[in-house]
Each structure stands twice: as C-alpha cells, then as structure tokens.
Amino acid sequence: MSEAVIHDDHHDHKPSGIGRWLFSTNHKDIGTMYLVFALIMFFVGGAMSMVIRAELFQPGIQYVDPQFYNSMVTVHALVMIFGALMPAGVGLANWMVPLMIGAPDMALPRMNNMSFWILPFAFTLLLSTFFMQGGAPAGGWTMYPPLVLQLGDGFPYLVFAVHFLGISSIMGAINIIATVFNMRAPGMTFMRLPLFVWAWIITAFLLIAAMPVLAGGVTMLLTDKYFGTAFFDAAGGGDPVMFQHIFWFFGHPEVYILVLPSFGVISQIIPTFSRKPLFGYTSMVYATASIAFLSFFVWAHHMFTVGMPLTGELFFMYATMSIAVPTGVKIFNWMATMWRGSMTFETPMLFAIGVLFMFSIGGFSGLMMGITPVDFQYHDTYFIVAHFHYVIVPGIIFGIIGGIYFWLPKWTGNMYDEKLGKLHFWISTISVNVLFFPMHFIGLAGMPRRIPDYSVQFADWNSIISIGGFVFGASQLILVWVVIKCVRGGEKATDQVWEGAHGLEWTLPSPPPFHTFTTPPKVTDATAHS
Amino acid sequence: MNLMKNNATKTAKKLGLVAVAMFGFGYLMVPIYNVLCEVTGINGKTGQISQSEVKIEDVDPDRLVTVEFDTNVNPNLPWTFKAKKFKQRVRPGEIAEAIFIVKNESTNSVVGQAIPSVAPELASLFFNKTECFCFVNQTLAPGETKEMVVRYVVGSELPEKITTMTLSYTFFKASEDVATKTIIDQKKSIKNNG
Numbered sequence: 264m265s266e267a268v269i270h271d272d273h274h275d276h277k278p279s280g281i282g283r284w285l286f287s288t289n290h291k292d293i294g295t296m297y298l299v300f301a302l303i304m305f306f307v308g309g310a311m312s313m314v315i316r317a318e319l320f321q322p323g324i325q326y327v328d329p330q331f332y333n334s335m336v337t338v339h340a341l342v343m344i345f346g347a348l349m350p351a352g353v354g355l356a357n358w359m360v361p362l363m364i365g366a367p368d369m370a371l372p373r374m375n376n377m378s379f380w381i382l383p384f385a386f387t388l389l390l391s392t393f394f395m396q397g398g399a400p401a402g403g404w405t406m407y408p409p410l411v412l413q414l415g416d417g418f419p420y421l422v423f424a425v426h427f428l429g430i431s432s433i434m435g436a437i438n439i440i441a442t443v444f445n446m447r448a449p450g451m452t453f454m455r456l457p458l459f460v461w462a463w464i465i466t467a468f469l470l471i472a473a474m475p476v477l478a479g480g481v482t483m484l485l486t487d488k489y490f491g492t493a494f495f496d497a498a499g500g501g502d503p504v505m506f507q508h509i510f511w512f513f514g515h516p517e518v519y520i521l522v523l524p525s526f527g528v529i530s531q532i533i534p535t536f537s538r539k540p541l542f543g544y545t546s547m548v549y550a551t552a553s554i555a556f557l558s559f560f561v562w563a564h565h566m567f568t569v570g571m572p573l574t575g576e577l578f579f580m581y582a583t584m585s586i587a588v589p590t591g592v593k594i595f596n597w598m599a600t601m602w603r604g605s606m607t608f609e610t611p612m613l614f615a616i617g618v619l620f621m622f623s624i625g626g627f628s629g630l631m632m633g634i635t636p637v638d639f640q641y642h643d644t645y646f647i648v649a650h651f652h653y654v655i656v657p658g659i660i661f662g663i664i665g666g667i668y669f670w671l672p673k674w675t676g677n678m679y680d681e682k683l684g685k686l687h688f689w690i691s692t693i694s695v696n697v698l699f700f701p702m703h704f705i706g707l708a709g710m711p712r713r714i715p716d717y718s719v720q721f722a723d724w725n726s727i728i729s730i731g732g733f734v735f736g737a738s739q740l741i742l743v744w745v746v747i748k749c750v751r752g753g754e755k756a757t758d759q760v761w762e763g764a765h766g767l768e769w770t771l772p773s774p775p776p777f778h779t780f781t782t783p784p785k786v787t788d789a790t791a792h793s
Numbered sequence: 794m795n796l797m798k799n800n801a802t803k804t805a806k807k808l809g810l811v812a813v814a815m816f817g818f819g820y821l822m823v824p825i826y827n828v829l830c831e832v833t834g835i836n837g838k839t840g841q842i843s844q845s846e847v848k849i850e851d852v853d854p855d856r857l858v859t860v861e862f863d864t865n866v867n868p869n870l871p872w873t874f875k876a877k878k879f880k881q882r883v884r885p886g887e888i889a890e891a892i893f894i895v896k897n898e899s900t901n902s903v904v905g906q907a908i909p910s911v912a913p914e915l916a917s918l919f920f921n922k923t924e925c926f927c928f929v930n931q932t933l934a935p936g937e938t939k940e941m942v943v944r945y946v947v948g949s950e951l952p953e954k955i956t957t958m959t960l961s962y963t964f965f966k967a968s969e970d971v972a973t974k975t976i977i978d979q980k981k982s983i984k985n986n987g
Contacts, residue, residue: 441801
C-alpha cells in the first residue's frame with residue numbers, strides 16, 4: 264500500500280538505463296518493446312522469404328540445398344506468425360487498451376513483463392536449431408508427424424519454443440481480459456468500448472481456448488519421439504491424421520487470432536478519416552464474436568483431402584461458408600462508414616482501405632477453397648499460398664502498419680513524414696500484388712508449394728513474383744526510416760492528432776506522460792468512442 | 794485501486810483454469826477421435842469377436858462377398874509380406890481364413906507389428922476377426938519365413954450393396970520402446986483396432 268502511495272507521488276519518475284526495459288511493468292514501455300521485437304522478427308522472417316524468392320527466381324536449384332529451402336519455408340512461417348504478427352498485435356493492445364478504456368495500466372503488470380520477456384528466449388530456442396545436427400525444422404510449420412519426428416536435435420527445441428510462445432500469448436491474453444473486465448473508467452460500459460478493444464477481448468478468448476490445444480499436440484509429438492507413446496505412430500495403434508485434427512483445432516482459431524486485431528485497428532481508422540461514427544457498431548461486435556465462435560467448427564477444411572467421410576466434408580464446407588456472413592457484415596459496415604463521409608486519405612486511411620480491398624481478395628479465394636470438390640485441385644498448390652498471403656500480408660500486416668501510422672504521432676508526440684508514408688503505402692501495395700497475385704495462376708496451373716524447384720512452364724511468373732517480393736521486402740525499410748525519423752523529431756502533434764479522432768486516447772497529451780489516467784476519467788455518451 | 798487488483802487477479806485465475814482445461818481438452822481429443830473412428834468406421838478400424846460369439850445360424854448361404862488382401866511394409870522394416878491368395882469369396886456370417894507369407898530379409902532378428910484397415914469404411918463396421926497375427930508383435934529370426942493366419946467373419950448384416958471389400962495390412966517395425974509398450978497396450982488396443 265505504502266509503495267503505491269510513493270509511486271503516485273513520483274508521477275513522472277521513469278526508471279533509467281537497461282533496467283527500465285528489463286523490469287518494466289509500464290504498459291507503454293512493454294507495448295513499445297513488443298512492437299520493436301515484432302519489427303525485428305518481421306525482418307528476420309522477411310529475410311527468409313527473400314531466400315525463398317531468390318531460389319525460386321529461376322527453375323532448378325540455384326543458391327540453397329532443398330533441405331535448407333524447406334527450413335526457410337518452415338521457419339519463415341513460424342517467425343512471422345509467432346514472432347511478428349502476434350507480438351505486433353499484443354504490442355498495439357498493450358499501448359492502446361489501457362488508454363482507450365481509461366485505465367492507469369494493465370491489470371497484471373508483472374505478468375505483462377514476463378509474457379514479453381519469454382519471447383526472446385523462445386525465439387533463441389527456435390533459431391538456434393539452425394546450428395544443430397539435423398538443422399532447423401523443415402517439415403512445414405504445421406509440424407505434421409511422422410515427418411516432423413525425423414527432425415534431428417532441433418526437435419525438442421522446436422517443441423519447447425512452441426510451449427514458451429503459447430505460455431507468453433496466453434498470459435498476454437489473460438492480462439488483456441483482466442484489464443478490460445476490471446479496469447474500465449466509470450461510464451465506459453461494454454457497448455461503449457472502442458472496437459479495437461472489443462476485437463482484442465475476443466482475440467484473447469480465442470488465444471486462451473486455442474493455444475493450449477496446440478501445446479497439448481506438440482507435447483504428444485514430444486512424448487511420441489522420446490517417451491515411447493504412440494499417439495501418432497501407426498505401429499503402436501496411433502494415427503498421424505489425428506495430429507492434423509488437433510493442430511487445426513488450434514490452427515483455424517489462430518487465423519482469427521491474427522486477423523481480428525487488424526480488423527480492430529481499421530475499425531478505429533476508417534471512422535476517423537471518414538469523419539463519421541462507425542456504421543453498425545453493435546452488429547460489428549456481434550459479427551466479430553460470431554466469427555470467433557464459428558472458427559472452432561471449421562478446422563477440417565484444412566484437411567479435406569485426408570479422406571474424410573462425405574458427411575464430414577459437407578459439414579465443414581457449409582460451416583466454412585457460414586463464416587463469410589459475419590465477415591461480410593464487417594466489410595459492408597466499413598464501406599457504409601465511408602459512404603458519404605468527408606474522407607481524407609492520410610497514410611493510415613490508405614492502409615485501412617488497402618486492407619478492405621485486398622483482404623477481400625483473400626477472403627474470396629478462401630471461399631473458393633472452402634468448396635470441398637474444388638479444394639482437391641487447390642490443395643497444397645500455390646493457390647493456397649496466394650490465398651493465405653493475401654489474408655496475412657495486405658490483410659493483417661497492412662492493418663498493423665496502418666495502426667502504427669495512426670498512433671505513431673500519439674506515441675512519439677511528433678507527426679511522421681506523410682510523404683514517405685504515402686510512398687511506403689503505394690510501393691508496398693503495388694509490389695504486394697505483383698508478388699502474390701500471379702501465385703493464383705501458377706497454383707491453378709498446378710505448381711506445388713514447399714518445393715525448391717519447378718517445371719519450366721512456371722518460370723516467367725516466378726521471376727515476376729520474385730521481383731515483386733524483392734521490391735516489397737525493400738519497401739518495408741521505408742517504414743523503419745519513417746519510424747526512426749518520427750521518434751527523433753518532426754512537426755509537433757496535437758493532443759487529438761487527427762481532425763476526426765474521438766476517444767479517450769486522444770484526450771491525452773502527445774506523447775502521453777509515463778503514467779496516465781491515475782484518476783479515472785468520466786465517460787459519457789458524448790465522450791464515448793462510438 | 795486495491796479492490797480492482799483483487800478482481801483482476803480473480804479474473805486471471807479463472808482464465809488460467811480455462812487455459813489448463815483446454816490443454817486437457819487437447820488430450821481428450823485422442824479418445825474422442827478413436828471412439829468417433831470406431832463408431833463411424835473411418836480409418837477402416839476393424840472389430841474383434843471371440844469364436845464362441847460367432848453363430849452358425851447367421852450364415853447367409855445365398856450370398857458371397859469378395860474379400861481382397863492388400864499388403865504393405867513400412868520402409869523401416871526389412872521384411873517382405875504377401876498374401877497367399879490375393880482374394881477369396883466368403884459367405885457372410887461364416888468364419889474364413891487367410892494366410893500371409895512374411896519373410897525377414899535381414900540378418901538380424903526383427904520385431905514387427907501389423908496394422909489392419911478395411912475399405913470401404915462402411916464395411917469395416919461389419920468386419921470382425923477371431924484370430925489375427927496383428928493382435929501381437931511378431932518376431933522373425935534372420936532370414937526366417939513364416940505363414941501368418943487371420944480368421945475373420947464378415948457380419949451377415951453387411952449391406953447388400955457391398956459386394957467387395959479390401960483388408961489391408963501394413964507391417965511396421967516395432968521399436969524397442971514401442972515393442973514393450975504395445976504389449977502393455979495390446980489388451981486395450983485390441984478392442985479398438987483388432
């Protein structure tokens with residue numbers, strides 16, 4: 264108690280040196296660390312994708328041997344999903360959720376610190392496998408047995424890295440829910456919460472429900488390899504297909520764990536730059552919750568070709584189709600928000616509109632693959648690669664980048680360079696389409712995924728795809744430059760930053776002081792976000 | 794403030810329990826999966842009955858179904874494995890016998906385990922074995938050839954539309970761990986896998 268009093272007295276006291284970051288319990292510092300970590304991992308994973316695209320630039324084996332190529336494919340996915348996308352989302356949540364609900368900090372600051380610092384250890388485990396006997400994981404990020412069990416010394420490191428990542432994200436999720444449920448400012452009712460907060464509550468529940476199942480699955484792999492169990496070993500009465508069921512029971516909700524925070528971000532951005540309240544707030548909340556609920560009943564659409572009974576295929580096909588309904592509600596609500604708004608197109612808005620357009624492309628190709636009979640053609644071709652990269656890169660990463668541009672003036676107190684921001688958007692958008700759109704064509708023509716070589720008929724498109732990839736990769740350096748420039752200085756940002764911005768976070772000074780909302784603000788209908 | 798903290802800790806504990814429960818659910822998916830496969834016949838898992846349970850009056854004298862035999866050997870196992878006859882015609886309800894010839898091609902003594910599967914899935918629900926070399930681990934001395942027997946009954950309730958079914962075996966190498974484990978698990982898994 265006395266500690267708390269002392270703490271309050273020294274309102275703006277910041278711990279100094281490395282200790283400020285190592286032992287931080289401040290949601291803003293931890294948010295910053297998450298975002299920086301995600302950015303580093305984005306470039307680590309990105310470097311791996313550059314290796315992949317260099318190898319695929321021409322048919323034949325050019326630069327890397329096939330085993331290493333497979334490692335690149337596998338670890339690229341793991342690093343991007345668990346190292347870049349999820350920490351970026353958690354970073355945004357750490358920064359913004361307390362500010363948006365008028366809370367002084369996260370509910371469990373010490374746990375917040377731990378959930379961040381687990382990440383560097385987990386990725387040290389994962390990336391150290393490159394230097395081990397047998398190399399890094401190369402059986403695909405889905406870790407299907409029996410292939411994954413053939414991995415050498417790196418195997419237990421892979422399993423424990425997944426355990427740590429799971430623990431980290433579960434702790435982060437628990438913290439977010441505990442914060443929102445207990446620390447809202449007076450008057451901040453659930454239906455007044457900004458949609459970004461809603462998106463994160465729902466994501467957090469998905470995390471708590473899905474991540475432990477993955478942890479269970481990889482534990483079974485571990486005991487199968489070292490302790491003589493036979494969960495997935497046919498010789499001992501197990502079944503490798505069962506792993507796919509366990510994995511995708513986690514894997515499909517995971518897709519929404521990644522995408523919902525991005526949806527939340529653009530639900531903040533679009534009303535701001537349309538200068539209109541979000542259209543259909545209530546339906547947005549229910550649509551997001553329905554997407555999350557349905558995501559637990561569609562997993563087997565990832566495995567239509569394993570030999571399921573017809574009834575099973577039909578069930579999972581219809582369940583998959585049904586997710587298009589709440590997703591459509593969200594897309595149309597965003598469009599209706601822009602309808603007749605007085606729109607301006609600053610960088611965050613450009614990225615948000617980019618999400619709307621290009622996520623929909625990924626959504627439609629997803630619907631195509633949800634149709635069981637045609638999935639037999641698309642399965643494990645570049646068509647699926649095109650699909651999930653459209654959903655992840657311009658769908659999720661653009662949303663996160665939009666959020667960074669949107670809140671960067673709030674975080675740093677300086678406006679970013681708008682010209683560079685727009686340049687970043689346009690180069691990224693053009694190159695991302697050059698990169699991923701032709702994958703639809705070569706996929707339909709039959710090019711299989713996860714193979715370092717290909718038939719010469721795919722050569723032209725692959726060169727074009729690789730060029731798109733290199734340009735996209737290089738253009739992300741613009742983001743780094745914009746962020747560094749903005750942190751160092753620039754035109755001072757106002758408290759509200761954006762003309763159309765509403766909500767508690769915009770009532771604070773830019774940058775916000777180290778401790779905010781130590782006295783909770785009063786929220787009324789007029790000051791509420793929607 | 795303190796009240797808020799206490800409530801937050803309570804929420805966190807509840808959510809922690811949910812996470813632990815979901816970890817358990819991951820493991821629960823294993824028996825659920827096995828039961829589901831058994832009930833629906835997915836995976837072609839076959840049943841086992843004792844000889845005394847087979848009733849002679851169940852035999853359908855006017856009907857014959859073809860049972861085909863398919864044999865596979867996992868690459869880790871240095872054995873050859875063939876059916877003596879590739880197919881036979883049996884009357885539903887009658888006990889039939891098939892013989893397989895297995896040879897150890899290596900210079901070591903090796904333990905193998907055969908895993909059966911029946912297609913079509915629907916037929917597997919009516920396929921029961923009274924005796925099978927797949928019930929236990931098989932050990933072959935270097936170069937040894939052995940005839941292995943399976944006795945089975947195709948249930949007389951087998952739907953009319955099924956006239957042909959395939960019994961497929963894959964022989965796996967039973968590793969040291971798995972070998973001991975399978976013996977322990979045998980009693981359990983026989984019920985599920987036959």
